[in-house]
Amino acid sequence: MALSITRTVTLREDDHRPLSLATLRRLYAYTRPHARTRNILIALVLLRAMHLPMLSWAAAAVISGPIAARDIDGVYQGTLGFVALALWAAVTFYYRARNAHELGEAVIHDMRADIMRHVFAMPIGFFQRQRVGSLISRLTSDLEAVRVGVKDVAFVGTVQLGTMLGSAVLMALYDLRLFLVVVALVPVLTWLVRRAQGALLAAHRASHESYSRVAATVAESIAGNRVTQSLGRGAVNSEAFAEQIELHGALNVNSARRAAVLLPTLELNGQIFLATLVALGGYRALHADIEFAVLVQFFFLTALFFNAIPILGTQYNQALTAMSGVERVFDLLDKQPPWRDAADAREIGAIAGHVRFESLSFGYDPKRLVLHGLDLDVLPGQTVALVGHTGSGKSSVLNLVSKFYPATSGRILIDGIDLASVRADSLRRQVGIVTQSNFLFGGTVLDNVRIGRPDASEADILEAARKLDVLDLIEALPRGWRTQLGERGLGLSLGQRQIVCFTRAMLADPRLLLLDEATSAVDVETERRLQRALAHLLAGRTSFIVAHRLSTVRHADLLLVMEDGRIVERGTHDELTSYDSRFLELLNSEGH
C-alpha cells in the first residue's frame, strides 16, 4: 500500500460515442458561414473520388490495350492521356486538401470562439464547480478531435468511399462474376477489421488509463520533491516508479502488438484475393470466358478497392472519437448559467456608494443558507471590516456586494437601487477587488495594473502608484514596471504582489472597494508600507474588508463580527473592546 506514490482517482470521460444525426447537423451548421468554401470542397471531393479509379483504369487500359497489342502510336497517345489525367487529378487534389484543412480550421476557430464567449458569460459560481483542466480539454483535445472529424472523416472518408464505389462499378462492368468474388471477400474483411480494431481500441484505452496514472505520479513526484528529499524517500520512490513504468510498458507492448497484427492481416486478404484472381481469372481467361484485358484491369482496380477498407475502418473509429469531442463541446455550450441578470436589468449609472442590506439571506445552494437576514446601512466613504471564524460568511458578503451571486432573499440596495434590477457589469465597473490570493496574470507589472482601467495612460498608472506611495517599491523591481511576471504572478514576493494588486484597484478608482486581506505574514517593513498604502486606497470610498490585521480593524468605521452567517456584534473598534464582547473573545482565541 504505502509503496505507491499516488493513487489516482480518474474521472473517465467517454472517448467514443455513437454517431448522432442531430449532433452532425449542428456541426454541419458551423460550415454555414463558410458555405462557399464548403460547396467548392464538396465538388472537389466528388471529383477526386472519381479521379482515383480513373487513373487506375487508364493505366490498366494502356497496358492491356496498346501495350499488349504492341501498338506504339497507341502507347504514345495512351500515355499522353494518362499524364493529362494525372495533372488534372493533382490540381484537384491540391485544392481539395487545402480547402478541407481550411474549412476544418475555420470551424474549430469558430467553435473555440464560441466556447470562450460562453465561458466568459458564465457567472462566477460556474467556475467554482468546474475543473480548469476539463475546460482546457474542450478547447484543445476535443476540438482537435473535431478538426480530424471534419477534415479527415468527412472528406478523406468520402474520397475513399467514392473510390471504392468507382472501382466497384468499373469492375462490375468489366466482369460481374469476378467482381462478385471480390464482393464476397468484403464482409470477411470488414469483420476482421472491426474485430481487430475493437481489440486494439480496448488495448489503447488500457494503456491510456495507465498513462494517466504514470503522469499523475510524475507530476506529484516533481511537485512534492522537496518533501520526498526531506524525508529521504527518493530510493523508495524510484523503485515504485520503475515498477509502475514497467507495468505501463507492458500495456503499451500489448497495444503495439495488437496494432502490429492488424495491417499484415489486411494485407494477407489482399494477397489471398490476388491468388484467387490468378487462379480463377486465369482459368476463365484460358477458357476464353474473359479477355486478358479484364485480368489486367482487375489487377489494378482491386488494389484500389481493398486499400480503401482499412482506411475507412480507421476513419470510422476516428468519427466516433470526434463524436465524443463534439458532444462534449456542445454539452459545454448548452450549459445554462446558474443565474443571469434580469431581462430588463439596467445600467446602474454613477454611484456614490451608499450600501444597504435589507434582511439579506443567501446560500450557494438555496436550501443551505450561509447568510441569514442581514440588515446593514453603510454610508458613502465608510470602511466596514468583517471579522469572524472561517465559514462565518465574511467572503459571501463580499460576493453579494459585487453581485458575483444574486441574493437568495432580501435585497441589497446601492444608492437606493436594488442590485437585482441592475446589470452586474455596470456595477463592477465601479467596484475594485483585491483577492486574498492577490492573483496576477503573466505579462508585465504594467499590464497587470492596467486591468483596473484598460484605457489608462502610463501617466495615469504612475499617478495611481504615487497616490498609494508605492511608486518607489514598484520601480525597485528588477525591471520596474516592465518586470515580466511568470504564470500567476510568479517572480514577485507576496508583499510585492499585494502592492501591485493595490495599485490595480487604485487605478480603477472604484466607488466600492472589496478586499479580502491576505493572511500570510510579510516582513515588517513591507507590512508597514502595505498598511499605509491601504489607508490611501480606502480614503473616500465605501469599502468592505475581510480583515486579518489589527490595524485594519482599528481604522474601520464599522466592525462587523460574524458568526454562522449572522452579524452578532457591530460597532467601532473602541466600542467593541469596551466590554466583554465576542470580538474580544475572538482576539484572545487568536492569541494576539
Place this chain on the structure above:
Amino acid sequence: MTTSAGNGRVLGRLLGIAWEHRARCALILIVQVLLFGLSVLGFGWTGVAMDVIRGALDAAAPAPRWPWGIAPPGGLSALQTVCGIAGAIIVLALARTGLSVASGFLIGDLVHGELVPKIRARVYEKLQDLSFRFYDKNDSGALFNRVTSDVQHLRSFIDGVLIQSLVVLLALLVYGSYMLALHPGLTAACLASTPVLALITVRYSRGVLPAHAQMRDRFDHLVLGFSESVHGVQVVKGFAAERTFLGDLLQRNGDVRDSQRSIFNQLSRYIASVDLLVQLNVAVLLLYGGLLVARGTLTVGQLMVFAGMLAQLTMHVTTMATIVNTLQESLIGASRVFEVLDTAIEVESPAHPVDVPLVGQIRFERVSFRYGDQDAVHELDLELRAGERVALFGTAGAGKSTLLSLIPRYYDPQQGRVLIDGIDVRQLELAKLRQGTAFVFQESFLFSNTVAANIAFSAPDATEAQIERAARLACAHEFIEGLPEGYQTLLGELATNLSGGQRQRLALARALVRDPRILLLDDPTSALDAETSREVFRALDSACHGRTTVIATHRPQLLARADRVLVMERGRIVQQGTHDELLARDGLYRRVHLDELSGWAEKAS
C-alpha cells in the same frame, strides 16, 4: 535551439543507445530484408502468371521469365502452372504475414518494453536526487515533460529515424536490384524522379518547420491566456474586464488560424506534388515500358511487376518526410533528457558514511552560504543542545530558511561546516541524515494517496500503530478519525479536502513517523489564519517534546514557547535569549513586537 555541434554530440549519444540494442535492431532489419525478398517473389510470380496466361492465349507473346530462374518442372499445362502459382502466392502471403507481425512485435517490445521504461526510470531516479537548487531553477511543467514526452521523442530516434531510414534504404536496395536485373534502363527511368521526391520531401519538412513552431507558440499562448483568465476569473469579472480579456483571446484565436493557413498551403502543395510525381512515374513506365513490350524486350507480366514494385518504393520514399520531422523532434527531446541526466548531483551521500544513531546536538562552525552572489548566511557560529527548542526570528531574507536547510543538507555551505553530535553532516549517509532530521515546510505538499500512506511516506513499512502514534503526537488523530474513511481516506484534487491547519498537522505527523531526533520547521503557520494556527500550536507542543527543534516563525505564541530565540538579520544572528529577555532589551526584536503586537496585547489583556 541547439547548435549543430551540440546536435552532433546528441546524435552520437543516441547512436550509442541504439548500439546497446544492436542485436535487436539487427534482427528487425533481417526480418525486413526477408519481407522485401518475399514481396519481390510474390510480385514476380504474379507477373509470370499473367505471362503464362497470355502465352497460352497468344502464341506470339514472349515466353514467361521466372524470377531468379526458379522455374517449375516442364510439361505442366498453363492452368496447372497458374494454379500452382496461386498456391505459391498464398504460401508466400502467409509467410509474409507471419514475418510482418513478428517485425511489429520486435519493434513494439524494444520500444515500449525496454527503451522507454528504462530511460524514464533513469530520468525519474535522477530527478529524485537533484538538488533543491535545481528545482528552484526549473519549472515543474518542463520537468514533467522530461520524464514523459521528451523521453518518447528520444526513443523515436531509434524506431522512427534509425530503423525507418535503414528500412527505406533496404527497400531501395532489394526492389531496386530486382528491377535492375529485369531491365536497368527502365529501372533508371522509373527511379529518376526519386531524388526529386526526396528533395521536395526534405525541403517541405524544413520549410514548414518555422510555421509549425509559430503555430505551436501561438496556440500555447492562447491556451495559457485562457487558463489564466479562468484561474483569475474573480479579478477579470471583479474589474468588469471580460470584454478586454475576451477580445485578447479572440485575437489570439485568430492568430492561430492565420498561422495555420501557410502550413495548410505548404502541406497541400507537398502532398499534391508527391501524388503527381508518383503518377508521372507510372506514365514513364507506361511509355518506356510500353515501347519495350512492343519491341519484345519485356513481357506484359514484367511490366506489371514493375508497376507494383514502383508503388511500394514510392511509398517508402515518401515516409522520408516523417523521418526528417521525427529526427528533428527526437534531437530536441533527447538533448532535454540528456540535460537532466547530465546535471551534477550537488549533494551526494559520502562513499563511506559514519553510521551512528543521532542524539540531536547541532553545531554550526563559521558557516557561510551564498545563492549566486547573494550572502544568505554569513560566518555563522551556533550551538544547539540536544532536546533544545529554538525559534528563529527575522524579516524575510534574513537567512532563517537557509539556516534550516543547511542542517539536512538541502544545500551544502560554501564555507565552514555543520555538525550533528560532533560529526560533519557531510559524513553521514544522506537518507539517514534526512530521516533523522524531519522537516516541515511553510505549505505542505500532500500526495494523492490515503492519509495513512501520506503519514507513512518516509517509512513505507510503518505499522498501523506507528502511524496512529505519529498522528496522535501531531494532534491529528481525532480529525482523521472523523474523515469519511478515517486513515484510508484518499487525499487529492478529487478527494477530501482538508483545511490548512489539518494539512500542516498531517505534515507534522509525516515528519514524526520515524521518531526523528531533530525537528525543523520553516514558518509552518505562515500560510494559516490565526484560528487554524492555533490547532497547529497545540500539535507542536506535543511534537517538540524530547527533540531538538528549530522553528522559523513570526508568531508570538511560538516565540514565547521556545527555550531560546535567535534573531537574524542579513545572514547573522544579531540577538538571542528568551522571548521575555529579548522584549526587555532594546533591539530589533522589541521594536518589531511593539510595532506589530502592542495593539492586540493591550486591548486584549
